[in-house]
Structure formats: C-alpha cells, structure tokens
Amino acid sequence: METDAMQEEIIRIDGGKFLTFQLKGEEYGLEILKVREIIGLMDITTVPQTPAYVQGVINLRGQVIPVIDLRLKFGIDKENYNNKTCIIVVDVNDVLMGIAVDTVSEVVDINSENIEGTPSFGSKINTNYILGMGKVEGKVKILLAIDKVLTSEELVLMEEMQTDGANGGEDAG
Numbered sequence: 510m511e512t513d514a515m516q517e518e519i520i521r522i523d524g525g526k527f528l529t530f531q532l533k534g535e536e537y538g539l540e541i542l543k544v545r546e547i548i549g550l551m552d553i554t555t556v557p558q559t560p561a562y563v564q565g566v567i568n569l570r571g572q573v574i575p576v577i578d579l580r581l582k583f584g585i586d587k588e589n590y591n592n593k594t595c596i597i598v599v600d601v602n603d604v605l606m607g608i609a610v611d612t613v614s615e616v617v618d619i620n621s622e623n624i625e626g627t628p629s630f631g632s633k634i635n636t637n638y639i640l641g642m643g644k645v646e647g648k649v650k651i652l653l654a655i656d657k658v659l660t661s662e663e664l665v666l667m668e669e670m671q672t673d674g675a676n677g678g679e680d681a682g
Contacts, residue, residue: 524621527643529614529650530597533585536614536650538643543655545598545605547613550590556670560663566670567596567607574598575670576607582658601656604668608655617650619643624652 527538528547548569553576555565562581566573576596581587593612598605627639640652659667 524619524624526616526618527650527652528597528616530595530610531612531614532580532583532610533588536648537579537610538617538619538650538652539597539599539655540640540652541616543599543601545600548596548598548607550592550594550596550609559666559670563666563670564609569598569607572605573671573673574605574607575667576609577659577667578609579658580609580611599655601659601667602664604664604671606667606671617643617645619645619650619652 526541528541528544529536529538531537551567551569553565553567556563556575559565562577562579564576564578566575568574578587588611590609594609595613596607596609597613598607623644624641625644626641628642638654638657640654643650643652
C-alpha cells in the first residue's frame, strides 16, 4: 500500500556530527553529543561474574567507569588490544561507560539526506541499536544509538559497577 511507503519516507534521522571508529575493518559512528572523551587503552580491572563483553572497570581521574568491548557485544571475534585500541567514554542515560574499539577514525558531519534508515534483516534480528546508515564519500558507516546498544538490565549492571566502584573504599566498619 502506498501509505506505508509514504510513512516510511517521513521517518528521517537528524543529521549531525558523528565520531567514527572501526571494529574489524567496519566503520561505525556515534553521535558526538554522547561522547565525553577518547582515551588510550589503560589498565582495566576485571570484575568477576560479569558478561564476557564487560571487560571490567577503569579509574579515570578518580572516577570508576565500566568498560565494554564492543566487538564482543556485537558477536565479533575478539582481537588483542594494541596501540591503536581506544576507549570512548560515552554518557548513556547519565551513566558514564567506556567502549573499547579497534581505532577511532574522525568526526564527520553527516546531513540527514545522507542517512538512511536501518535495513530490515528479518524479525528475529534486533537492530534497535542502529540509528541508521550514514553515507560518506561513497562508503557506509553504521550509526549507533549508543543508548540502545545495551538493554535496560545491562545498563543497570553498568550503573551498579560504577556506583560500587565509587563506594569501594567506603566500607562501614
């Protein structure tokens, strides 16, 4: 029916600035407004009994921040970290979280007319975390809705890790 196609056309994704990065050679992007900072790889303290994609926590200027490996979260083979590996610190619903990526590329400005909606991969594949597909210089960048990459339960875990880490040295005696 034509109205369905017309409604699909109306759904537009706002353009803007995106921080782009790579995972296994593929380009991804995050809304720059969600990014707090980019840091090089630092010591990550492992936290027991967390999902495999949770690498642990870092101490960033006295603040404990959980770190997830985006490769593992997306089901991409793990690769050893190297000197290009970065941690992007993002703000997800007022929880600071680090995401480990292979390398950070650049900040690009993508107009809304160069962003297409997420293609359908069938009903069994969850693509809610994909904001859209950005077309830049003949290439496609997968634009992430970082606040939807983790489920609400996973976000609660990240928040608890951050809070527990902040209170770690304050045991009541």
